[in-house]
Amino acid sequence: MVEDCYLHDYLVNSPAIVHALRGASLTLRRNHVQRYYEHLIQLTPVVIEDCLCENITGDGIDFDAAPPGSVIRRCAIRHGDVFNVDGLDMGSFTDGTPTRGVVIENCLIYDFTFDKGVSIGEAAQNITVRNCVIYGVQSGIAVKDSSVATISNNTIVDSDYGLHLYQKIAGQGGGHATACNNIIRGVGTNAVLDSLSTLTISYSDVSGPGTYPGTNNINTDPLFVNPAARDYHLLPGSPCIDAGDPASPSDPDGTRADMGAFPYNSSGAPLPPTITLQPKSQTVVEGSDVTFAVQAGGTPPLAYQWRAGWLHGDIPGATNDTLLITNVQLNAAGNYRVTVSNLAGSVASEIAVLNVITPPTISGTGFDGTNISFTFPSVTNVVYAIEYKDTLNDPAWLILRTVSGNGSPFTLDDPATNSPGRFYRVRVP
Secondary structure (H helix, E strand, C coil): CEECCEEEEECCCCCCCEEEECCCCEEEECCEEEEECCEEEECCCEEEECCEEEEECCCCEEEECCCCCCEEECCEEEEECCCCCCCEEEEECCCCCECECCEEECCEEEEEEEEEEEEECCCCECEEEECCEEEEEEEEEEEECCCEEEEECCEEECCCEEEEEECCCCCCCCCEEEEECCEEECCCEEEEECCCCEEEEECCEECCCCCCCCCCCECCCCCEEEHHHCEEEECCCCCCCCCCCCCCCCCCCCCCCCCCCCCCCCCCCCCCCEEEECCCCEEEECCCCEEEECEEECCCCCEEEEEECCCCEECCCCCCCEEEECCCCHHHCEEEEEEEEECCEEEECCCEEEEEECCCCCEEEEECCCEEEEEECCCCCCEEEEEEECCCCCCCCEEEEEEECCCCCEEEEEECCCCCCCEEEEECC
């Protein structure tokens, strides 16, 4: 079991940052995994819950022969940094044993512009993808090479392909999927399949025409709450409300299933909280102030509790939708998250990481008759603004240039001007 950990900056492909091979079981819960190659789950039943995986150079989570009962739920997988990177990849072990019976539910997957949100291949069987939001990817869900999937109650938007079914490896056969109660909008192609693949889409809001069989589909604006802010809940009056397959399980409010990842509450019964805007990781200079913020939906009143550190202990008095830390010191660096609760349940936010750096100090100033030069230390991935004044009486500092730190000292050469002197400062915006 791996819980409440921050795993980061591990870009080698073998061994993986988390690797399970023929294990009895593995549970990953409430972890933040950042700047890494991939998780690799092989021949091991796994439960992955409430994790944030980001800045990925392999596959976010690679399932090779994961057995039935494995599940990934309430996870955010985002930012595939290079080509050929999937959010989730269902494949086979080296002996040909496929992944079987994995359930992917209530996940947020985005920003894999060069590849797939969910890739189901190498004869993976009975894979279920449900109640997920996927956007900003090349293919929302791909099913290939004799794999079989059930795709229900997902929202797939702003991608090249919604669903993609095909044969990738010659002789392996196409992909096969049954899809219902989905919203597939704002995509280049709603669904594409080759002659070896089969796809049925029913009771879904799908933009544009399709060449697949199915019944009771619509093609109309689903009336999202705020798609510009990535809030894909349904507004009152949405044509997707109570428009899902009547044979599907009822929504939590007892009504007929809706289309899309988020069921609409028609009855007025209390709805558990959902987070619509996650707190953001930040880098600040020691001594400055920092604010973390969260936005959540659900039946009010909503209660908030911010937590910090590896074990996410409660921060006394931090019970609002914002957390303000003044005069930040180096020991404040670490993980922060908030739990939002009401009478119907609770939900934990993604982990936000606070990085605290010391103010940069200029040293090694000199003038060689042509250039003014100076050096300052830099921190990786921190942006520095180099500013100047020709006299201290000038009304404002002017930006000379901005640079991104790489962990090494940075030396600036500024061509000499006609000014008899120049004043510099380095600032973290």
